[in-house]
Amino acid sequence: MLISGWGRNIWVDASISSPPNSLGPINLEKLSSAIPRGLGRSYGDSSLAQNVICLENNNLLIHFDDETGILECESGVSLFELNNIFISKGWFLPVTPGTQFITVGGAIASDVHGKNHHIDGTFSNFIIEFDLLLGNGEVITVGPSSYPELFKATCGGMGLTGVILKAKIQLIPIQSNFILERKIATTNLSQTMHAFELYANAKYVVAWVDCFAKGSHLGRSILMVGEHSEAGGLDENQFTQYEFPHWAPKGLLNGSVLRAFNSCYYLKQKLSKCEILVPLRKFFYPLDAIKGWNVMYGKEGFLQYQFVLPEEVGMEGLRDILREISESGRGSFLAVLKKFGPKNSNYLSFPLQGYTLALDFKIDPGLYQFLERLDILVGAYGGRVYLTKDSRMSEKMFKDSYPEWPVFQSVREKYHAINKFSSLQSVRLGL
Numbered sequence: 001m002l003i004s005g006w007g008r009n010i011w012v013d014a015s016i017s018s019p020p021n022s023l024g025p026i027n028l029e030k031l032s033s034a035i036p037r038g039l040g041r042s043y044g045d046s047s048l049a050q051n052v053i054c055l056e057n058n059n060l061l062i063h064f065d066d067e068t069g070i071l072e073c074e075s076g077v078s079l080f081e082l083n084n085i086f087i088s089k090g091w092f093l094p095v096t097p098g099t100q101f102i103t104v105g106g107a108i109a110s111d112v113h114g115k116n117h118h119i120d121g122t123f124s125n126f127i128i129e130f131d132l133l134l135g136n137g138e139v140i141t142v143g144p145s146s147y148p149e150l151f152k153a154t155c156g157g158m159g160l161t162g163v164i165l166k167a168k169i170q171l172i173p174i175q176s177n178f179i180l181e182r183k184i185a186t187t188n189l190s191q192t193m194h195a196f197e198l199y200a201n202a203k204y205v206v207a208w209v210d211c212f213a214k215g216s217h218l219g220r221s222i223l224m225v226g227e228h229s230e231a232g233g234l235d236e237n238q239f240t241q242y243e244f245p246h247w248a249p250k251g252l253l254n255g256s257v258l259r260a261f262n263s264c265y266y267l268k269q270k271l272s273k274c275e276i277l278v279p280l281r282k283f284f285y286p287l288d289a290i291k292g293w294n295v296m297y298g299k300e301g302f303l304q305y306q307f308v309l310p311e312e313v314g315m316e317g318l319r320d321i322l323r324e325i326s327e328s329g330r331g332s333f334l335a336v337l338k339k340f341g342p343k344n345s346n347y348l349s350f351p352l353q354g355y356t357l358a359l360d361f362k363i364d365p366g367l368y369q370f371l372e373r374l375d376i377l378v379g380a381y382g383g384r385v386y387l388t389k390d391s392r393m394s395e396k397m398f399k400d401s402y403p404e405w406p407v408f409q410s411v412r413e414k415y416h417a418i419n420k421f422s423s424l425q426s427v428r429l430g431l
C-alpha cells in the first residue's frame with residue numbers, strides 16, 4: 001500500500017501489519033525490520049519503511065481513575081478520541097500539539113510539545129509508564145524509574161526502540177471547555193520577544209509571525225495568550241470539520257497570494273477584540289477544522305521546517321533567519337513561534353530552552369538548497385531541526401545537533417532494536 005507522511009512529499013509502497021491488540025502477540029520474527037506508525041501526522045519519513053506496524057486500530061481505553069485523572073489506554077488511541085470523551089467530564093490533555101489527529105504512541109515517540117512547553121515541558125512529563133514490545137519479542141513496562149534509559153530513549157525516539165503498546169497518562173482537571181484568549185499585535189521582532197517575556201507566566205503562549213514582513217516590520221507577529229477559563233461550563237464539546245475544497249485552483253499558494261494573505265491576516269487579528277472565550281479545540285487545533293488541508297500544496301506535497309535556537313542567541317538568530325526567508329520571497333502562511341522552557345533528559349527530544357519557529361514550504365525545485373542555507377544558520381547558532389517534521393536533514397547536521405545520539409544507539413543495541421526497527425529517516429540519519 002502506498003503511504004506518506006502528512007507532507008505527502010515522500011511515498012513508499014509498504015507492507016502494513018496491524019497487531020490484534022495490545023495484549024495479543026506481534027510476530028516480529030516474520031519482519032526483517034519495521035517501523036511503528038500511528039496516524040501518519042509526522043510530516044516526513046519517520047513513520048515510513050518497507051514494513052510498517054500500524055497501531056491506528058489499537059485504540060481501546062483500558063482504565064480511567066476519575067479521582068486521580070490517570071488514564072490507561074492502547075497506544076493507537078487518538079487525542080481526538082480522548083478529547084471527545086474526557087473534556088465534558090472535566091479532564092484534558094496535559095500537553096497537546098497543534099492537531100488532535102495523532103495517537104498516544106505517536107505523541108510519546110515524538111515527545112510532542114504544546115503551547116505550554118515553557119511551563120509544563122513535553123508529553124513525556126505526564127507519562128507514568130508504557131508497555132514496549134522489544135525487538136526480541138519481549139514486552140516490558142517502562143517508566144521514568146523502571147528502565148530509565150529505555151524511557152529516555154523511547155520518548156522522542158521516533159519508534160526506533162520498539163513498539164509502544166499501551167500507556168498510562170496523567171490528565172489534568174479543567175472546569176470549563178473554554179480558554180480565555182488574549183491577542184497582542186507586535187510590530188517587529190524585538191517587540192515580539194519582549195511580549196514573550198511579559199507573558200512568561202501565562203499557561204499557553206504562541207505567536208503567528210508574518211514572515212513576509214521586511215525592514216522595520218521584520219518579525220511582526222500576533223501573540224496568542226491563553227488561560228483555562230473557569231467560566232463557560234463543560235458542555236458543547238462538539239467539533240466540526242469541513243472538507244478541503246478539491247476544486248480549489250492549482251498554484252493557489254503562490255508568493256503574491258501568500259503575501260496578501262499574511263498582510264490581511266495580520267491586520268484582521270490586530271483589529272479583532274483582544275480578549276475572548278474560545279472553545280478548547282478551536283484554540284488548540286485551528287487547522288483541524290479543515291479536513292485534509294495538506295492536499296492544498298498540490299501533488300509534489302510540502303514540508304514543515306521547524307527549528308529551535310538557544311535562548312541567548314534567539315533574537316539575533318531569528319532575525320537572520322527571518323531576513324533570509326523574507327528576502328527569498330518564500331514566506332509561509334503558517335509560521336508559528338513559541339518559547340521553550342528547559343530541555344529534558346530524553347536523548348532525542350527536540351526542545352531546547354529558547355525559541356522555536358515552524359514554517360510550511362511547498363516543495364519546489366530550489367527548496368532543498370534554500371533549506372540547506374537555513375540549516376547552516378540554525379547549526380551556527382547551536383540550534384536543531386525537529387525530527388518529526390524532518391524529511392531531508394543530513395546525517396552530519398543530525399549528529400552535530402543531537403549530541404546524545406551515541407547513547408541512544410547504545411540503548412537500542414542493548415534492547416535488541418538495531419536491525420529490527422528502522423525507518424527511511426533513521427537510515428538517512430545513520431541510526
Ligand SMILES: Cc1cc2nc3c(=O)[nH]c(=O)nc-3n(C[C@H](O)[C@H](O)[C@H](O)COP(=O)(O)OP(=O)(O)OC[C@H]3O[C@@H](n4cnc5c(N)ncnc54)[C@H](O)[C@@H]3O)c2cc1C
Pocket residue numbers: 006035036037038039040041042043046047055075076096097098099101102103104105106107109110111112113114157158159160162163164165287388389423
Ligand atoms: C497540523 C499539525 C500540527 C502539529 N503540531 C505539533 C506541535 O504543536 N507540537 C509537536 O510536537 N508536534 C506537532 N505536530 C507533529 C505531530 O504531533 C507528531 O508528528 C506526532 O508524532 C504524530 O503522531 P502520529 O500518531 O500521527 O504518529 P506517526 O506520524 O504515525 O509517527 C510519528 C513517529 O512516532 C512513531 N510511532 C508512532 N506510533 C508509535 C508506537 N505505538 N510505538 C512506537 N513508536 C510509534 C513512528 O515510528 C514515527 O517515528 C503537528 C502535526 C500536524 C500535522
